[in-house]
Amino acid sequence: METGRSLIDAVRERCGRCSGRSLSICNVIDDQDLPALVAASSRVVFPSGRCFIQEGAPAHDFYVLTGGRAKLFTLMPDGRRQIVGFAELGDFLGLTSSETYAFTAEALGDVTLCRFPHSAIDRLVERFPRLRGRLQKEASSELVKMQSRLMVLGRKTARERLASFLVEQASPCCGHHALHDEREPLTLPLPMSRTDIADYLGLTIETVSRTFGLFRKEGLISVKGASSVTLLEPGVLSDMANGIKRD
Amino acid sequence: METGRSLIDAVRERCGRCSGRSLSICNVIDDQDLPALVAASSRVVFPSGRCFIQEGAPAHDFYVLTGGRAKLFTLMPDGRRQIVGFAELGDFLGLTSSETYAFTAEALGDVTLCRFPHSAIDRLVERFPRLRGRLQKEASSELVKMQSRLMVLGRKTARERLASFLVEQASPCCGHHALHDEREPLTLPLPMSRTDIADYLGLTIETVSRTFGLFRKEGLISVKGASSVTLLEPGVLSDMANGIKRD
DNA sequence: CGACAGATTGACTTGATTCAAAAAGTGTGG
DNA sequence: CCACACTTTTTGAATCAAGTCAATCTGTCG
Structure with a gap:
């Protein structure tokens, strides 16, 4: 029972x-x-x-x-x-x-x-x-x-791949129209290792790590330890994931 | 009716x-x-x-x-x-x-x-x-x-991708265990353009074309026009597609 | 507090892309 | 049937994004 x-x-x-x-x-x-x-x-x-x-x-x-x-x-x-x-x-x-x-x-x-x-x-x-x-x-x-x-692996750059991953993790249950508020920071647990992320995105650990570093420098995310990320600019990340340029 | x-x-x-x-x-x-x-x-x-x-x-x-x-x-x-x-x-x-x-x-x-x-x-x-x-x-x-x-796009090299594609085209109906005879040449029509193949494999037309060229030089395939290929060594191609090294 | 696995950073290499040009097909009309 | 125009494919040279190799750094946990 x-x-x-x-x-x-x-x-x-x-x-x-x-x-x-x-x-x-x-x-x-x-x-x-x-x-x-x-x-x-x-x-x-x-x-x-x-x-x-x-x-x-x-x-x-x-x-x-x-x-x-x-x-x-x-x-x-x-x-x-x-x-x-x-x-x-x-x-x-x-x-x-x-x-x-x-x-x-x-x-x-x-x-x-x-x-x-x-x-x-x-x-x-x-x-x-x-x-x-x-x-x-x-x-x-x-x-x-x-x-x-397939689009992620076949046609997106490393930045776009990682952005896609973060956006996907941010809305695991509800598909794409899910990011609560474009401007509201959103903290995610990342139970998987960098190696897992790399093997998911068709990249190497080093590239994943470097790209996390870039996002951090650019103020798009902040990282606590290796297993928690806060998306500071979900809207920007989402656009990046979809290959949309913001000017 | x-x-x-x-x-x-x-x-x-x-x-x-x-x-x-x-x-x-x-x-x-x-x-x-x-x-x-x-x-x-x-x-x-x-x-x-x-x-x-x-x-x-x-x-x-x-x-x-x-x-x-x-x-x-x-x-x-x-x-x-x-x-x-x-x-x-x-x-x-x-x-x-x-x-x-x-x-x-x-x-x-x-x-x-x-x-x-x-x-x-x-x-x-x-x-x-x-x-x-x-x-x-x-x-x-x-x-x-x-x-x-996903494995093709995320982890395989250009040669492995093209080999995977050719093997897949060779057995469209029956999955992987289909190559009639490992040593028997097999001629395929390729109704899709090089651009299509490239967009399927996550490569550029140039890389696809070059890789076709390499396979031809190595005696793995022969090409008639751009829309017909003969697999001369299906077994070798199949192993290449699956990342198996032959020595 | 060490010790170890995992993550980051740096320097260099490379496979694939990009840009450019030549070659080979393909179709059309005379 | 051939000549022309057009598209697709192939080939070449230069470039670049991501990979590799190697050295720290960081966090975790007994």
Whole structure:
């Protein structure tokens, strides 16, 4: 009982924060349906650094992230790494149509997840028909995000990439129209390392670090330690991210 | 009548060629259901260069591509372009969950499509329940492709990018395990321009052209005009694409 | 307080871009 | 069928943004 309840609560809390997005299970499962959901899932916790999904491994389960964050990446044989996304509260992971996982998922700090066997999906969907629409919507919104990531990696400069990253982190739940106020400073936690940011943006750590330095000098951000940034000029950063010149 | 029939035929023909993939409408709609499908769709033809989906425009319709190919891209305000994919026979286009299209689609050569109003999806899916699974599978296989594109754009060298592109073009329907024979030369049509290839791979035309030149000198490919390539060493190219060194 | 991993900064190198020019296609009309 | 005009592609030389290598610096944690 505790298991399912906490999932719902966690996700509901998140939905409260982010009214612009509502892609989570809480929206498609009524309270009286909880026991069925609980029966199908088990709650799992992983410590920081643990890989709980392995690229290429048989895809037995899928997960809903209910606490913490995770990085998702693929590797090349020589160790080059591309982070394909960061997962956060409410995200679905491992819902592949193929037999194996397409990426590795590693806990960024401790994470809690609800695990469902793939075989349970059909039953779940049958029981909660609205879940299907949700899954479709999740997939198609992920596709849109992927397209903007392709633009980041294929065509943007280092500054634009980092600006895109910061803006994206500033509005994790609600897409692009999210920056609260163009002029209001906004402080973000950055649970990922510089190496992670570099592997997400297709840059090196050094370039990421230097670009942070430039932004700081230019008064666009201020940095506390390495894992907290304040956006002092969100509007400027947003324009930079989108390749819009301000004169 | 002709409309629906030709869609099915076109798609069926393709499925014959590519047994590894079966993501098209023909697999989920029985022949006796045809009239209902025909009633919901209209056939449209666009000449080369015509943009039939506009990024940012209200998403009224979705399409199934039944002839020719199309390039899908997004633009930055200063004109930088990222091609996010090439669509071919049987692909679904414009199935967004948001109110607007996320990319522009332009005909590469003449293109024929079946157009469905978005409002018809629910009815179609209700009528052909298996279609829903297909759509989900399509979306999730597209997501996997996107992830490998992120690796291409974020971490691969120019040579590896072009090799990835050629290998991908060589096996458009069946993913990675498709190269017929590692040692058997394979001739491909390349309906897209060098500029398109560059914008797909996050490179400039010059770099693409130079890299084609290198591959030619090294005996990996031979080129007829600008729109036909023969892969002389598919295995070597495939390894290069995946960052595997041969000694 | 050390010690160590992670982050920053600096100097130099390089792969890819940019700018420029030549070559090869492609299509049109006589 | 060829000549002309135009576009696309290829090739060359110079430049530059980001990468590499190397040396500090900083923060964290036992």
